[in-house]
Amino acid sequence: MAAHHRVRTTAALCCLGLVTLGLVACQEGGPTRPVAPSRAGSAAEAGGTAALIRAAKKEGRLNAIALPRQWANYGGLINGFEKKYGIKVVVDDPNGHSSQEIEALKRYRGRQRAPDVIDVADTFAQSAARQNLLAPYRVAQFDEIPPDQKDAGARWYNNYGGYISIGCDASRVRNCPESFADLLRPEYKGLVSIHGDPAMAGSAFAAVYAAALANGGSFDNIQPGIDFFARLDKAGNYHRAEPGPATIAAGRTPVIIEWDYLNLQHIDRLRGTGVKWKVSIPFDGSFSQYYALAINKYAPHPAAARLWQEYLFSPEGQNLRLVDYARPVLMAAMAKNGTLDKALAARLPTVEGTPQFPTEAQLNKALRTVRAQWAKAVGG
Known part of the structure; x- marks a missing residue:
């Protein structure tokens, strides 16, 4: 400890000597002078x-x-x-x-x-x-x-x-879906939407990934998620309207697959409008x-x-x-x-287990697959 202290003291004296000579002061463990914000790698460097x-x-x-x-x-x-x-x-x-x-x-x-x-x-x-x-x-x-x-x-x-979730207006839908398997039922014809194009939007891409996990896929294989949405589209259940509070209130998007923090907000924002928004994290396809x-x-x-x-x-x-x-x-x-x-x-929904995340290589492979296959399988 004493030797370490002497090294620090010597360094400080060297800095003091430079100041005395009118040269730029040195800062132990940092740059000699602040850099421009455009080059700063931390607040300290600025x-x-x-x-x-x-x-x-x-x-x-x-x-x-x-x-x-x-x-x-x-x-x-x-x-x-x-x-x-x-x-x-x-x-x-x-x-x-x-x-x-x-x-x-x-x-x-x-x-x-x-x-x-x-x-x-x-x-x-x-x-x-x-x-x-x-x-x-x-x-x-x-x-x-x-x-x-x-x-x-x-x-x-x-x-x-957050986690991919299913939001549903219970005032318009008799039995709200709680899993990806539920979404294929005839009662949801024309009701199910996602937030954007999965080839471009993170929320929609994650919805496809979650659907893959729910249908035999994995972080290495997102194709079953694309196939699921193709089936959803063929059944007439997939609705291409961009969802949001206005479309929910108008009854155009009563079932939405998107991040739980977006779905949960609808509960607060649509209170008093007659909408009874319910949110569930699908047990068959948990994706964070x-x-x-x-x-x-x-x-x-x-x-x-x-x-x-x-x-x-x-x-x-x-x-x-x-x-x-x-x-x-x-x-x-x-x-x-x-x-x-x-x-x-404490208001956040409980999620079972520890979240797992795909690696960079798995994410990039999945995104390439969606960009190559989505339009052919599901259309625009």
Whole structure:
């Protein structure tokens, strides 16, 4: 211990000598001077949290994309970020999908309208990282994120997630389905919809993966999920309308396969409208996945982009996810350190067993299969 202390003291004296000579001061264990936000790999590299906040406030704007306010409480998160830092959040194409976010990174590269940040299914985050579109950045809580929920190089990291579920309006459907097998019954003719195109949208892709697990498939074989939807379509049960609160209230989409945090929100948002929304996690096809956050390597507002990530991984940001039933990626760590909102966490539906996640190779193989087979098997 004493020898270690002497090494630290010697290093400090060397730094002091450089300052005396009018040279740049050195910081033990860190860079010699703060770097520009666009090159900062952490808040410390940008000069510390206070410096990052000042730089972000000077930029005054954050460009986001495909963030519906009703999705995983992005409305509350945007309001909270704007109020806390005085930085305007501008969301382009709020109802866009993961693939469109990646395309926007490439299409608007170097332009002021380019997205600063993206929120995509982790399959798409991995693809963007391979294309060298993302900036490495370690948020303060990076080490607390489970290893299988982040890129080792900090180019992306999962922030929230949930389970595929079946939502149903019990005021319009006599017997609500509780499994994928149920969905094939004649009584659900023209009633079953998913959230987007599975070749483009993470929620719909996950619905196909869950259907595969329910029909003899596996993380290595998503084809049975595609075959299931082909049967659902042939039976006349698959309905192509994009679901949401308005279509539910109008009776157009009374049965929806989507993330539990989206289905559970309908209970709150449609209260008093006559809709009796019920949600179940199908026992024959339990599938969980999380959504990843990442920074555009060429973000027009690089400081605001990094501050946004810090906010969404802070206890405040993670607890705001729970408001709309999304499961924070740091939930276990927050339960241990006492920062988790226990009342909000207690509202989440119970799920049996420990969630399993497909590997990057399995996800990419599954996505390639869906893109190659979906249109032929199910159609547009």
